[in-house]
Amino acid sequence: MLPAAVPPLELIVGVVSYWMVIGLAGLLRPLSLYFVSRVLFPLGILGGMVLILAALQGVASQPADLVLPLGLPDLPFHIRLDPLAAVFVGLLGIAAVGISFFSAGYFRRVQGSPPGLLCLQYHLFLAAMTVVLLADDAYLFMVAWETMAITSYFLVTSNHKVPEIRSAGFLYLLIAHVGAIAILLCFGVLQGGQGNYTFAAMRQIELSAFWGSAAFALALFGFGAKAGLLPLHVWLPEAHPAAPSPISALMSGVMLKTAIYGILRVTFDLLQVQLWWWGVLALVLGLLTALFGVMFAAVQTDMKRLLAYSSIENIGVIVAGIGLTIIFHVYQQPHLAALSLVATLYHCLNHACFKSLLFMVTGSVLHSTHQRSLGKLGGLIRNMPWVAMTALIGSLAIAGLPPLNGFVSEWLLLQAFLFSPGIANPYLNMLVPVAAAALVLAAALSAYVMVKFYGVIFLGQYREPSLAEARDEGPWARAGLVWLSAWCVLLGILPATVIRLLDNVTQPLVDFAIGSNLERTGWLLIAPISPERSSYGPLLFLLGITGTVLLTYFLVRRFYHGRERRVAAWDCGFPAQNARMQDTAEGFGQPIKQIFEPFFRIRRQMPGPFDARPTYSATTEDRLWYWLYLPVARLNERLAAWIGILQHGRIYLYLLYSFVTLLGLLMFML
């Protein structure tokens, strides 16, 4: 299928235009659901497949440049494909294939926007994300970045008749633009007064420590707003439940990664010198975000909000990895810098797979039950075996359990943390192991969250009688689910192959490739530092467990028997048990709420002892909303009110203003 003669960069440009054409084709018959979901979305899958192949080719080859004769006069678009971009293009391709498969089966009813328009926005969104990764000048980057923000805004608000969805979309757009301003300013700093906004020119400039720090801080803020880094995370738990599930999958799985790509691009490619405290800043901020995200995920009762908070957690882990990379890079430990960079990139890939998968799972559940609240689900494993089994893989992977992919990146990152002594800074030497502890706590709590997510949705008894009628997904959606869970498994059991590909990225960015150690251990084991120090062989691991399980199964049947009877559940002998007696989502999260109480803003309404009709309610809210967002919003309103004094809506006043301004200018000139 892939013509070997076409270089990967041209191929990717081809895919971008292909997606744009598909999107526009949606306008041919905007109201035909059949045409969009049976013809256009399946056609879009091909684009994703080609992207994966092009990325595989691009990651191992030299960077390629291209100048497109588009854009403004004298300001053409520059694009470039280097290994870093190729990794993210591959990630986009993997997720896009799965999500397009799923979308082909997902959009079954017209809700809000007409399907043709949805198709246009969806494919433009994909194309814009690809261009963000390819852009080699600030101009094209910002154009693509804004296209991405706006198309995703329209996708989030596709069901725009619901007021909550509109306000969630507004919050998203607002924070996206606050971030975009910071990114724009960051590029302004990076060009160093030369007026040349191509990335090639920025790479030549060595900024002073102050301006370099300013650029880094702006990038962390701007891209952090898109990624959901503390304290700019509030849009995620609002926008994800509002958006259709495939869109949540795409935003969480891929769009957040473009922000990570931006941080990496600015920090390691465009900035020539890094400072150690940037790394500390990113590390601390990332770990705080991770702990914050996982604690809030544990107390959520809406399945998509839960996943949104879990995304915040994973972004935190990734940013912590970036911070660690900066620290090692500054302190001349190329080996460990490469290791933590590989772990970071690996986690990006993993998160794209399992989070997209789980968002799609919530879409399937939503479709067949019309319930988003965890408190009204349960027992779906009996009706939806395909969805339940793929969700199990996704949940185990995100909980960081071996031998799936989430564990590999966690393992690599911990290795980097563990072998850190040797940094020429005693304070950092103390900080790093404690940071490792925070990381482990976040990982352990994420297992808690995933047991809650999976257990409450798929296991137990039906919490509502209507759930007995839930049906499994059709073939298209199944294909999407299976595709992404296959990647979760593949990335989990073949880490050595993936790491060898990622080496092409670490070599130019931090001047080291950890793959040289892999030569000694082969493809079965990974030993990032040396085989004597630590190694991990997921395939052996998997074989060990399955081998023992099968052996036990046959031995038990050989020496004893396999007889079984179906009876009513025992439950310690309680006779009358019903579905309401199972833990609710609140109940499952309650211990976390109790232990980490200071982190939450909890409002409880307790009934008095003599209430005839007792009601109980408890809400858990984000303290930052009250500490940061509402004060800023109030300040904004007050400023607006001040400026509003000028505005009276009378034309003679405005003429007077113009006259006074003119007079003032004249006086200034004279």
Added chain:
Amino acid sequence: MAEFVESFLSQLAQTVLVVLLAPLMLGWVNQCRAWLQNRSGPGLLQPYRVLHKLFHKDALLAHNASVIFRAAPYIQFGCMVLAASIVPVLGTNLAFSPAADVIALVGVFALARVFSSLAAMDVGTAFGSLGARREMLVASLSEPALLMVFFTPLLIVQSSSLSSIVDALAHRDFAIYPSLAFAAVAFIMVLLAENARIPVDNPATHLELTMIHEALILEYSARHLALIEWATAVKLTVYCAIGIALFAPWGMVEGTNWLMFPAAAGALVIKLALAGTGLAVLETVSAKMRIFRAPEFLGMAFLFAVLGMLIRQLLGA
């Protein structure tokens, strides 16, 4: 090739030994407890009799039990066998040890635990989900503490492979590391929590308000229950073996010297018996605590482990 066969055989021997000895270890702990409480006790072989009895019975499954409920016991058992083959007990020449280091070992325990919690939620009874929630809570707090415990020997030896840690710690000049003492205290606390022992949980109770582990397996019967009980016994033995490997590794066979294996096995049995006695004493002198005191207990374990690590890091001791 011969080398591989040797390490494979040594691996097989030790895994089989641990898996078969595990119920005996449990029987020993129970017997010691009985003696300490002035009871005569059921005898050392009681766990084997219980397993044999359970394997004979017909398995009872709730009407709505799904495949997860049926698969979980096998997966738990498989995980524990895997854990038993990662931890060196007799010798350090293990074919499987490169496949997993201490971090992966923590991952194996987590995998088993997640499956047991999911299985507990599967039937949808009040106790099942209660047990799952408590189990995951205790685990999510003990797991960081356990990793912190591992960090100290890891910093001393600069390796995260258990075989290398044992090799390095056992075959060097005798030296006392205060940091390891802190780690050992923390490890014992984690061991109590992870193996559902007093003071965090009580393996002998079915009282609704207090049980954690027993609530998880309430719906299981016959061969499924037998596998879970066996896995629990293997887990306890493996935990003791980890403690021995980290804090008292002397007496293990280096390389594959087959003549030394009986001696190593003797040393192992003595060490495990001592560990079991200590466990019984600890359980007898302490009382079960409320579930929400467990975070404090594990927080203390975590602090001890961090203290040990900082002592190593800052003072090099």
